[in-house]
Amino acid sequence: MQYFLQLLISGLAIGAIYGLIAMGFAVIYKSTGLVNFAQGEMTMIVAYIAWTVSTTGSGNILVVSLAAILAAVSLGLVIERVVMRPMLGEPVFATVMVTIGLAVILRSSINFIWDAYPHGLDIGVGRGIVRVGGIGVRTGQIAVIATLLLLLAAIWAFFRYSKTGVAMRAVAADDRTALLMGISATRVHALAWAASSVIAGIGGVFFALSYDLSPAMFQLGLKAFPATILGGLDAVLGSGIGGLLIGLTENFAGGYIGSGMKEVAGFAMIIVVLMIRPFGLFGERDIERV
């Protein structure tokens, strides 16, 4: 039972990180209709910037988080403006390939800007251990689960009530009609990239808090992929919940079957989901079987 609870908590914690990154995928897919294969790399860059800020400055938690959010916003905006916007109107194949190219560039840039060694992001919080019901839980793990739940609520309210949120949903549903209603599609796209970068970046910073920064961190994006497939590529909230489920699956598979299974569990899940419910648990049922 002790072991089960331990797996449950750590599964939820890593699942919350996957969930945040998966929400990043979904935000971009929902408003621009393309899968951003560079999501994991963007996450990694934001986490590295946060680490640089924490080591050069005083390491104040407020300063670091503000700097990380600012960095994430500008990263998203720059990528959208420089790389993605010129591809507007090109076939999906080409735009998706561009994100793949971008992913490779960002991934290898880590080794030139920073270095190939692992680093711990230490801003004085997140590594303390709290005892809950007989098992030790890191404060960082509690914080990331809480953050995911808070963001889920905030994003739900944003899409439901704010004018910008409704505009984003309109562009996602039918960009031409949205354009005729006076919504600027490019602004919505820019906003989506910035938001996606921030949400995923938060996940990356939390990952760096609980674990370590390393150039292999982009694999978080690959791990979060099953989450967004499970939750539904166009379901932002669903992707967050999908992340929790994938984290749990992975941890239980690793804990009870074997450590090799931990790596594959998520990917095996993708194939099962695509066979049974290709639009995901919470996605819209508009899969075309031509």
Place this chain on the structure above:
Amino acid sequence: MRTGDYKQSYGELVTLIDSPPVWLWSTVLVLALVVAPYVLNAYALSFLTIILITVVGALGLNILTGYTGLISLGHVGFLLTGAYGYAVLVSKYQLPPLVGFLGAGLVPAAASLIVGAPSLRLKGLYLAITTLAFSFIINTVILEMRWLTNGARGIAVQRPEIFGVSFESDAAFTHLCLATAILTLFATLNIRRSRVGRAFVAIRDNDTAARVMGINLHAYKLLAFVTSAFITGIAGALYGIYLSFVNVEGFPFLLSIEALAILIVGGLGSALGAVLGTVLIVLLPEATRLVFSLFSAQMDAMFTTGAQELKSMLYGLVIILFLRFQPRGLVGVWHDLKRTWVNWPLRY
């Protein structure tokens, strides 16, 4: 005065080579490649061998991505299973190399059936996602199946001997790769001009229309995927023999990206493009290194320490720039040049 290139019958549209000069130059090129191993030094020869092996793999992916318009992000998985298929059959069970090559094609083909059957029923990017997943799953599977694959230790592979001809020397091995590359080239060109190839292209251009014309989309997409995996597996076996050692480390994920970069740079959906793209992409890191080393020794040092990273950055940049500024690839450039040459001084 010659005013253009006119076709007068359907037969002319599908001929492999439509003009005598092309025949002549192709023959000259093949002869030059046959002689090349005796003339080139070992360093240049290794590039030639790599190019020939990569051409086989790129042509394999071209059937899927170029002709049928489906993205695969996990072709390195098929390279890997192909290499292991060969290594296990030949090194472990001492079967003849030809059986090994057959296995190197059939094992990835079987794997592609498992991956493709569920994901190809759907339209869109699902194949990209499942193949990406596949390339990671297969690594774990190979590492776990120690009784067959030796796990992380890998399998050593000898150069083969086929029908009493030894391919032990570098020159002979290059000839083997050349023969495979030419065979693959003919195979893909013939697939392209047959009913099956036209069905692939129809699916790429407009799947609804293809369905209306009576093409079974699921079957043909699956056929494209399996054929592609088969050819890629052969390339994997050759690469394994070239490395003389097969293990998971020898086949990094970057190879999948490299293959896509080759197709985009060369021009999607054209066998000539796959060949041109391969030559450019394989030589690109080396050429860049040469250019930079002219400037300073420090740059040169950076290339030796961060070779893998610089390579990936180059591939990424090349993918983005070509998609942005020359989406038709090198083949597009070649066609434009040809048209200008024929019509000059007129515009068209």
